[in-house]
Amino acid sequence: MPEIRVTVWGENRHEQVEEHVAKIYPDGMHETIAAGIRENLGEAATVRTVTLDDPEHGLTEEVLAQTDVLTWWGHAAHGEVADEVVERVHRHVLSGMGLVVLHSGHWSKIFGKLMGTTCTLRWRNEHDRELLWTVDPSHPIAQGVPHPIVVDEDEMYGEYFDIPAPDELIFISSFSGGEVFRSGCTWRRGYGKIFYFKPGDQDYPVYHHKDIRRVIANGVQWARSDRPARAVPELLRYDTGEFFEGRSYSGPIE
Template sequence: MSGERALRALVWNEGVHEANRNPPSIAEHYPDGMHGAIAAGLRRLLPGAEVSTATLADPEHGLGEQVLERTDVLLWWGHAAHDAVDDAVVERVVEHVLGGMGLLVLHSGHFSKVFRRLLGTTCSLAWRNEGERELVWTVKPSHPIAQGVPNPLVIPEQEMYGEFFDIPDPDDLVFISSFAGGEVFRSGVTFTRGRGRIFYFSPGDQDYPVYQQAEVQQVLANGVRWAAPDEPQRRMPRVSNPPREGFAQR
């Protein structure tokens, strides 16, 4: 992002699993919540950035207009409460993405209202949760999000996500994952919507300490850098533009 202002990232987590202590191991894996672990990794790897957190239980889900206006990149984790997210908040987030705010959608956030609204598909996939090893293979090593990430990135235990993943063709396919059962999954993909950059990254389940892994934190930090807008001022694309002077009108 250009300019001297510090990059501002907001980690959003619905916080339902933490509040309900379900699974019971979540308190051990994420004593400060999954959003806390993600934010800590970003602060370590992006020392000049301002990193804050918000949850579903906050007023306006912590995603009020003034908050989003000052957010360069929003990270979204959701799973059990997609339908509880207010539609007005969803539209507000979508408008800011179209205007240039970066968006990282994490793991089960593929089913969030925000992601489905921006992509226009069901975003459904195959899944199985048996704590299998996941290998995350870099298939576009030149991409900024892949920099400094081991190939493969080994996740000892993780929920299996598999194809078919009902998303539009991505701008970039950065990572593909393979699992013990033979499934593969497009686990790291990018999109552009309006002026906003979007990165979806699937590893990161509430049952396993995936967000405590340094390599996963590196991917997220890279994703934040990549998704940050080039211009600090939010500008919505116009529905129609007036003709430029000097061009013939028909």
């Protein structure tokens, strides 16, 4: 198969204004995430990075048309993402572009639009140890990682997580306070596949963790569409005797 064309989108704000985050991610979290994908997929993928402050947030029509899978990390500036860019990304996901949403991207405009819920949750940031338990070991995203994955320090996310029931639940996280969280979930929207993966608060070096990097790379591989061309699902009108060939339909009759 051709190379997977991956675009890693990063908000890239914490790294610019918080010294301790810049020390963990001197090239930006987006570059560390991209490095993990390259490390695991090698020549099977081409990976580019774009950020919030790029023109059109780096997500032009041309870029998205050349993206098989988009990864998304945002936190402090969800509201700064232009609605027209969200609409553009949404259309591409429905048309078959894969989407991997990371950590606090649960509250991004694009994830909320695709889920149709608040996507809120409980949280605590007190240097919790996180254990990610694999609940679907046969899933491609879970391949090659230990059970559990141990993250020495991360932000706690806990239930209730206001999301639609996942099509597939791959990982559940547990924390020192006894909380649990659906931390690896997939959905299908239109022709697009979506993977949400929880680990990755900016205050901790989570995206340097080899097993977290492997899961993200696995998620990228899984989210890639095998359809020959990208297109929004189409509603066609069919007449008796023409059930193999429909006519295009642009909207309700006025």
